[in-house]
Amino acid sequence: MLELSGVSKSYKKQIILSDINHGFGKGVTVMTGKSGAGKSTLLRLCASAEKPSAGSIAWDGNSIVKTPRAFRKILGYAPQQIDFPGDISALDFMRHVGALKGMSNTEASAQGLSILSRLELGIDAQKRISMYSGGMRRRLGLAQAFLGAPQCLILDEPTAELDPDTAKIVHDFIFEFGQKAVVIMTTHLQGSMQDYYYSSFHIESAPA
Amino acid sequence: MNLFWGQVNTFSRIQLGRHLRSPALWIIAIIGPILTRFIVPTQESSYTVVSINGAFPALNSSVIGMEIGIISAVMLSPLAYIFLRAGPTRIVPWQVEDVTPARRMGQALGNWLADTAVLWLIMLCMAISGIIISLFRLPLGEIRPHETVLTALFIGLPAFAVIASLRTLFAARPGLRGAGGDVLFFIAWMIGLSIAAITFLDGRIASPLIDVFGYAASIAGSTTEQIHSVSVGASKSVNGVIEIDALRGVMTAPYIGARLFWIGVAVMIALCAGFIFKPRGASKKRRGQQAAGQRSKLSMMGSRLVNSALPKKTKASAPLCSNISQTLTPKVLAIFVLCLAAAGVFFPFRTIIGPAIFLVLIFPFTTHSARWQSQNLTGFTKTLPSEQAAQYGWRLGGLVLIALLACLPAFGRSVVTSSPPIFPDLLLIVILLPLTATALGALTRTAFAARFSLLLVWYMYLNAGALG
Numbered sequence: 001m002l003e004l005s006g007v008s009k010s011y012k013k014q015i016i017l018s019d020i021n022h023g024f025g026k027g028v029t030v031m032t033g034k035s036g037a038g039k040s041t042l043l044r045l046c047a048s049a050e051k052p053s054a055g056s057i058a059w060d061g062n063s064i065v066k067t068p069r070a071f072r073k074i075l076g077y078a079p080q081q082i083d084f085p086g087d088i089s090a091l092d093f094m095r096h097v098g099a100l101k102g103m104s105n106t107e108a109s110a111q112g113l114s115i116l117s118r119l120e121l122g123i124d125a126q127k128r129i130s131m132y133s134g135g136m137r138r139r140l141g142l143a144q145a146f147l148g149a150p151q152c153l154i155l156d157e158p159t160a161e162l163d164p165d166t167a168k169i170v171h172d173f174i175f176e177f178g179q180k181a182v183v184i185m186t187t188h189l190q191g192s193m194q195d196y197y198y199s200s201f202h203i204e205s206a207p208a
Numbered sequence: 209m210n211l212f213w214g215q216v217n218t219f220s221r222i223q224l225g226r227h228l229r230s231p232a233l234w235i236i237a238i239i240g241p242i243l244t245r246f247i248v249p250t251q252e253s254s255y256t257v258v259s260i261n262g263a264f265p266a267l268n269s270s271v272i273g274m275e276i277g278i279i280s281a282v283m284l285s286p287l288a289y290i291f292l293r294a295g296p297t298r299i300v301p302w303q304v305e306d307v308t309p310a311r312r313m314g315q316a317l318g319n320w321l322a323d324t325a326v327l328w329l330i331m332l333c334m335a336i337s338g339i340i341i342s343l344f345r346l347p348l349g350e351i352r353p354h355e356t357v358l359t360a361l362f363i364g365l366p367a368f369a370v371i372a373s374l375r376t377l378f379a380a381r382p383g384l385r386g387a388g389g390d391v392l393f394f395i396a397w398m399i400g401l402s403i404a405a406i407t408f409l410d411g412r413i414a415s416p417l418i419d420v421f422g423y424a425a426s427i428a429g430s431t432t433e434q435i436h437s438v439s440v441g442a443s444k445s446v447n448g449v450i451e452i453d454a455l456r457g458v459m460t461a462p463y464i465g466a467r468l469f470w471i472g473v474a475v476m477i478a479l480c481a482g483f484i485f486k487p488r489g490a491s492k493k494r495r496g497q498q499a500a501g502q503r504s505k506l507s508m509m510g511s512r513l514v515n516s517a518l519p520k521k522t523k524a525s526a527p528l529c530s531n532i533s534q535t536l537t538p539k540v541l542a543i544f545v546l547c548l549a550a551a552g553v554f555f556p557f558r559t560i561i562g563p564a565i566f567l568v569l570i571f572p573f574t575t576h577s578a579r580w581q582s583q584n585l586t587g588f589t590k591t592l593p594s595e596q597a598a599q600y601g602w603r604l605g606g607l608v609l610i611a612l613l614a615c616l617p618a619f620g621r622s623v624v625t626s627s628p629p630i631f632p633d634l635l636l637i638v639i640l641l642p643l644t645a646t647a648l649g650a651l652t653r654t655a656f657a658a659r660f661s662l663l664l665v666w667y668m669y670l671n672a673g674a675l676g
Contacts, residue, residue, distance in 0.1 A: 072593040083582035099526035100594040
């Protein structure tokens with residue numbers, strides 16, 4: 001379980017998040033809130049990409065702020081935007097991320113291909129990323145997060161730029177994964193998720 | 209026409225604003241003047257930066273300006289180029305820019321104006337610091353600030369305008385936006401220096417128009433003595449002191465005309481950049497090949513070679529193998545490196561194989577050093593279980609291993625045949641090359657600074673080998 005206690009974040013004098021308290025359990029939680037409310041910032045904090053200005057974030061009682069390494073071993077994180085190295089293939093990208101997650105080349109290749117196929121990128125796995133469309137890149141960014149079967153999955157707008165059919169494939173995959181892991185995500189397609197069971201967590205804009 | 213100048217105005221203001229907001233510019237503007245302390249050594253110093261016929265030019269206000277101008281134009285111009293290519297204006301929203309109806313000439317001229325203005329600002333800081341240095345180097349009555357500033361600026365400003373125009377030119381064509389442009393600049397820089405040196409030395413006098421960096425012509429015009437040798441860069445003064453009038457060297461009509469000519473050339477190059485501009489994106493042929501998944505036979509051979517050589521089942525070495533595999537992208541590189549390594553058994557290392565391996569490895573190493581460095585990619589990779597420092601370690605380790613394997617046959621040959629020791633060469637290729645690529649890639653987030661610096665090192669290494 002990922003537990004947030006009194007989490008605040010500010011950049012210089014601008015307060016982005018103020019006193020957030022919430023516990024994310026197994027299953028899918030969709031984070032909602034207005035544009036600029038701080039959803040992506042909160043996801044970055046949850047993914048240990050940034051440290052909160054105040055408060056604590058803990059995974060199973062262990063602070064991910066003080067000791068992020070243990071948490072990162074069970075984390076899968078797909079940020080909203082990734083500047084992919086365009087001159088390598090998608091499978092090479094998966095192998096590299098897999099290697100940094102402690103997987104062998106064989107493991108990362110097999111698992112990477114399986115995930116890419118599930119997201120309908122299997123036949124394009126050997127293509128250079130520079131040849132990928134916006135939607136394909138979005139799915140590749142999502143695919144790497146699933147490598148290593150993480151226990152905590154943090155996804156920032158995983159279905160942005162996707163057509164309804166592809167978005168459904170992605171949602172199916174995420175919700176299947178959510179049966180055995182903590183999944184926190186944001187989406188602008190909440191309307192298309194009526195067939196799935198999920199919790200909501202609403203963020204209000206921090207007071208100015 | 210109004211529309212054209214409106215675009216020039218807009219682009220130059222936007223680009224200049226980006227430069228001025230960048231801390232990099234202000235850091236350089238502070239470091240530059242501090243550097244002038246070393247550019248202008250005292251008469252008692254054990255070294256000189258400009259020596260004429262092996263002698264130290266007697267210090268006066270104009271000589272101080274000349275030393276600052278020459279060192280800036282000759283030695284610091286590659287750094288100025290690095291600053292422009294790797295600096296704050298390197299990121300452009302080309303996806304949007306390339307499809308706007310803006311006139312490319314106006315855009316190119318605006319960009320050139322901004323780049324030139326920034327380099328001139330730095331040059332002005334250097335010239336003003338020359339006045340401050342003269343307070344410590346000269347008796348108070350002999351300080352003539354206008355001589356220092358005029359001499360430094362007459363030499364330095366046109367050279368920097370040309371540097372900025374080359375940057376604009378190389379940003380206009382797909383083949384020159386990357387490594388091709390760096391190599392071409394490097395060649396242009398060497399040719400510019402060499403032609404001036406060849407045509408002015410050994411007592412010959414030529415037109416200042418030939419001297420783009422303005423150093424040889426200014427020195428030739430500053431003395432009535434016949435010039436046999438000029439040395440630019442730190443060297444030991446051996447023949448005492450030579451009296452020169454550096455202001456006279458730059459205040460002649462031909463010299464001023466030549467400097468204006470080079471500023472005009474810079475404007476023409478910038479306009480030419482707009483004229484030959486080609487939008488970004490891969491060529492249709494290459495895109496078609498990639499979309500169809502076609503690869504050349506050599507590339508497939510290289511791919512098989514890399515795949516068979518790297519272990520696949522161990523977790524511990526997986527990051528190292530991944531870095532090696534990516535560094536050797538496109539995989540045809542693996543074949544080239546293998547051929548060069550094999551040639552090390554047959555050819556001398558110092559003069560042929562060492563420089564060849566160094567040159568071939570510069571490009572993949574520097575490309576890989578920046579491959580995972582964009583801001584939001586590092587924002588993501590730092591959330592992976594492998595620590596950032598470890599990721600740099602794997603990257604460096606991969607490069608060191610490739611360089612070591614490339615040099616190994618030559619090393620074996622040198623041991624067996626008792627050839628001259630190649631340890632210094634190995635140190636350069638196996639340690640310095642990967643380290644510089646990794647460090648500068650991480651610091652600047654681009655391949656450019658490392659690539660260019662290493663090309664300079666390669667040139668020195670090549671010459672050191674040629675001189676024995």
